[in-house]
Amino acid sequence: MNGLWQEKKSFTAYQLMGHTWDLEERVDIMSWTDKVPLWDHHCHVLVQPKHAADLERLGRALTEARGDYPISDIRQTVTYQEAISVAASHLGTECDESSVQLALGSVDYEAYCRGLFLAAGYEKLLIDTGYQPPDAWEIGDLKSAMGLDMLPILRLETMAEQLIARFDHVEDWIMAVKNTVQTARTEGYVGVKSIIAYRSGLFVHPVEKETAQAAYRAMKAGGITRLTDADLLNYLLWSLTPTLITEGLTVQFHTGYGDPDTDLAKGNPLLLREYLERYLSEGLHVVLLHTYPFHREAGYLASVYPGVYFDVSLAVPLAASGASRVISEALELAPTTRFLFASDAHSRPESFFMGAQLWRRGIDQFLDKAVKEHHVSPSTAYKWASMICWSNCKALYSL
C-alpha cells in the first residue's frame, strides 16, 4: 500500500530453526497486510465538503486537545505533518500547507475522500454516532458517497439520559433502556458503547436499588438532565448487562486516552475487574477501546479472560511516531483473536488514511518479527493479518 515499507521479502531465504517454509507461490511478498481489507470497528463521520480546505479542522481532528489549545502547537507534531504529506501526495501538490490548502479548495472533495478510503483499503465502518463533529456529513449521504458499508453503534449513557425525563422511578427508566436495547439490532445498531469512563470512571460495581432510586430522585428534583451520578451510572450498566448478553450485543468501553473531559487515572481498564468477573462467564463480550497508555494492561485482560477484546485506536493514528511500538506492546500477551483494528478517526479522510497506513505498518512489523524470530509460519501470519484487520470484527459483532 505504501512503497516505503514494502521492500520485497524473499521468504525462500528463511531458515527457521531448520524449517524451510514452502513459499514458492509467494516469492515476492510485499506486506502481510497488503491485500487485506480493513473493517474499522470504532470511528465517526466526516465533516461536510464545505470545510474541505480548512486546515485548522484537519489539525483539530488529529488531537484530543481542548478547544482552547493553540493550533500552532498542534501543527508541530509528527501526526499533523504526516497528514499534510498524505494530503499532498494524494492531491499531487508540493508538500507544504499552503499548496495543500490551495489544492483542497479546488479538488473534487468527495472523490478525494473516496480515493483515500480506497487507497487505505477500508471496507466497512462501525460508526459511533455519539460524537458528531460540527457540520457532520450525514451518515446516509456519506455511505453512498464513499461506497462503504457503515453500521451504527448505540451510545448507552447518551441514549439512557434522554429517557430520564419520562420516568419517575429508576426501575421504570431501566426497563425503558432495556426495551431500547432490545430493539437496537432491528434498528440497525450492531453494538453498544459505554462512556462511563468519562462520567464516573471504570471502577464499575453493583449499586443497591434504593441507592439508585435516591440518586434518580435527586437528579430529577435538581432538574439535572446530564447523567453524571456515579451510583446511577453504575446501577444502569450493572442492571442492563444481562440484557446485552441476551441480545448478543458486544459492549465497547471507552478506556485510556481521550479528550481531557476524562480523568485518565480513572480510565485504566484494570478497574473493570469486578464487572468482568461478574459477567464474562455469562457470555458478555466487551471491547476495550483506545487503551493507551494502558494497552499492556488491556492485553493482559484479553489474555486471561474469555470475552475481552481491545484495540489501540486513537493512539493509532494520533501517536503516529509510536504506532508500531504501541501495536507491538499491545500484542505481547494477547492472542491475535482478541485484537481489532479501529482508527477512532473523524472529520477528515486523512485521519482515516493515516490510521490504516500506520496500522498496516505496525501489524506488518509485528508479523515479520513473529515469522523471523518466533517461527510462526507464514500461513499463520497471513491468517492473523486477516483476523486482526477484519474477521475478528465480523465475528465479534455478528456481521
Place this chain on the structure above:
Amino acid sequence: MNGLWQEKKSFTAYQLMGHTWDLEERVDIMSWTDKVPLWDHHCHVLVQPKHAADLERLGRALTEARGDYPISDIRQTVTYQEAISVAASHLGTECDESSVQLALGSVDYEAYCRGLFLAAGYEKLLIDTGYQPPDAWEIGDLKSAMGLDMLPILRLETMAEQLIARFDHVEDWIMAVKNTVQTARTEGYVGVKSIIAYRSGLFVHPVEKETAQAAYRAMKAGGITRLTDADLLNYLLWSLTPTLITEGLTVQFHTGYGDPDTDLAKGNPLLLREYLERYLSEGLHVVLLHTYPFHREAGYLASVYPGVYFDVSLAVPLAASGASRVISEALELAPTTRFLFASDAHSRPESFFMGAQLWRRGIDQFLDKAVKEHHVSPSTAYKWASMICWSNCKALYSL
C-alpha cells in the same frame, strides 16, 4: 544456542570513543550468554510423562488464562506457535501441531525433557511447590530424571494457613509460623515466597495486635480455613519479617502479572514502599517476581533501595514477542546486580526452553547495545551475563 541471533561479531572492528578493546582472544563471539549456565530462581515442576502428547496441556502451560478460556484463542499466540516450533525442532518433525503431537506420543519423553533442559543450558532450579500442576511429576523423581539440582521455596501464606486450626490465639499462631520458618533451611528450603498480592494486595502495612486477634477469632468462628483477611495477612507478614531477616531467608513477592485471581491494580510493587522502608535497613532481601507490566517500577525500586531484587519471569516466556523489549526496559535503571533469571515455567519442558532462549536473546541484545553504544567493556559485559544468569541467584539465596 540459537543460530538466529548468533551472527558472528568481530569486536576488533569496534572503535568506541577512541578505545579499541583488546579482544584478540575472542575474534568469533557468538553471544554474550552462549556458555553461561542458567539458574532459574522461580519455577515449578513438570507434569508426568503420561501427558506427553497433550497439546492442550502445553497450551495451558503458556498462559495465565482462566480454565474457561478457549484453547482456540491460546493457539493463536506467538508464544504457542513458537512452542510448537521448539518441539518440532527437537523432535525432528514437521512444524505443525499434528506432526508434533504424533511425535510426542512415541518419543522417550524423559529423554526429550532432559534434552530441552540441556540445550537451554539449565543448571539449577528453585522450585515453588506452592503451585503444582495436576498429575505433577514428583520432585525427587524429576530431579534425578533431569539430572538437575532442584531446591524448594516455602510458600508463606499456604504454610501459615495450615497452622491456623491448631491455635486459638493469633500470637501462638504467629509463633508457630516463626518456628516453621526457623527450621526451613534445615528442611531444605532456600527461600520463602509471599502471595499476599493475590490475597489482599501489595499495600503491606502494620496492623495492631488487637485488630489481628479479632480477625483471627472471627476467621476461626466462621469456620474459614483459607487465609484471605487483609488484617491477618498484613499482621503475619509484618510480624514474621524480623525472623526472615535473622534466618537470612530472602522473600519472593508475587507482583504484577499472574492469573486473574489476582487484581493486577493491587499488584504494583510500588505499593510495598512502607514495608521496604521499614525492613530493608535491617537487612531484609526481597525479590519482586514477574513485575510486568510494572517492570520499570520494579527496576526503579531496585535502583534506589538496598536489598531489592527483581525478575521478569512469566512475561518471559509468555510475552514472547516482547521479551527483549521487556528485558531492556527492566534494566533501564536497575544495576545488573539486582536482576535475576527466572522462567516461572511449569508443566512442560518447552516452556523452560523458551524461557531460556528468549532470556538469552534479550540479554544478548541488552549487552550488545551496552558495549556498542554505551562503551561498556566486553569483559564487564561477560561478567554481567554471568551475574544475571546465575551468580546473583547464588549470592542472594546463599547457595
Place this chain on the structure above:
Amino acid sequence: MNGLWQEKKSFTAYQLMGHTWDLEERVDIMSWTDKVPLWDHHCHVLVQPKHAADLERLGRALTEARGDYPISDIRQTVTYQEAISVAASHLGTECDESSVQLALGSVDYEAYCRGLFLAAGYEKLLIDTGYQPPDAWEIGDLKSAMGLDMLPILRLETMAEQLIARFDHVEDWIMAVKNTVQTARTEGYVGVKSIIAYRSGLFVHPVEKETAQAAYRAMKAGGITRLTDADLLNYLLWSLTPTLITEGLTVQFHTGYGDPDTDLAKGNPLLLREYLERYLSEGLHVVLLHTYPFHREAGYLASVYPGVYFDVSLAVPLAASGASRVISEALELAPTTRFLFASDAHSRPESFFMGAQLWRRGIDQFLDKAVKEHHVSPSTAYKWASMICWSNCKALYSL
C-alpha cells in the same frame, strides 16, 4: 558530537512518498542536533574541584539511591560504566577506573569541566538551588569558571517553610510567600519549583482556609519546622498560583522518578488534573519534571492541555541504556513545542556530558524516523531540534 551515531546521511536519496526534498545545501548531514546548543532548564551545581578524583562521588551522582545503597551495585550499571568511558575519553587515558582516577587527580579539573560542557554544547543552565551537593561549587564561581550563563529557580516549599516561624496566622504566611514570589524576578529567579510530590503527593486540591489555619496552628504548636502537612501544602500551592500567573512565573513540578524519599505511586502527573483544570485557563504554565516512568502520561497531558510542558530529565542520563526509547515514548503524543531538554545533573561534569549526549542521540533518532517514515520535512526537523534543545526553554521562561 559523537562519531558513533553520526554516520553520513545523504538526504538526496530520500524518496518520500514521491517528494524529493531539496537538500543540495546539506549533502553531508551529521546529526539533526549537531550544531544546536543546549539550554538545560533543570539541573544543579557541581562539587568543588577538591573532589575531582572521588569516583564514589561520581557514582552517587549517577543514581537516586539512598545513602546506604552499596557503591558496588552502582558500579555495575551501564550509566556508571559509560561515565567512566566519557571521563577516560576526555582525559585521554585507558578506559578503566584506576586510570581515570589517577588522571582526575592530576588534571586541571576546572578546564576539564569546562571542556565537557563545551563538547556537550551547553549554553545556559537553569539551576535548582534547592538541592546542593555537599561541598558544592559556589554558583557565582562556577558560572565564571565554566563560562556559562546560570539562572536560579526558586524552590517554593523550601522558601515557604522558612517563613513559617515569623507568622501566627496562615493568611499572613501566605501573604509573605506571595511577596517573596513577587520579588523573585528582580532577585534573578526565572521560575519556581514545587516539590509537593515529595511532601504529600501530586493530588493537588483546594483546602478550606479554616482547615489550613488549624493545620498551621498545630504545626507551630508542635514545634514542627518542616512543611509536610498535606492541608498546608495544598493550601499554599492553590493560594499562591494566581500570583504565579500574574508574575508570569512558570512552575516546575517534581513528578515521577526521584530519590526514595518520594512515594512514586503519588508522583503520577495525572493526579494534577484538578489543579490543571482550575488554573491553566487563566494562563498558568507548568513543567512536569522527570516524569519517568509516567512520561507517556505526561505527554498526554501536554497534548490536551494548554500550558503543560515536560521533560524526561533524570531518566536521561540515569536510564542510559533506555534513553532513546524513553524520549521516543515521551514524544508519541506531545507536540515538539512542549518538550524541553533537562539533565537534572549535579555534582559531576560527566553527568552533564552524558545527559547531553544521550539526549542528542535520542532526538536524532526521533527526528530521523520522523523524516524517513512520517514525511516530516528536514527543515521542520531542524526547527524542532532547536525548539526542543533550547528555544522552547527561552520562550517558556521568558529569557
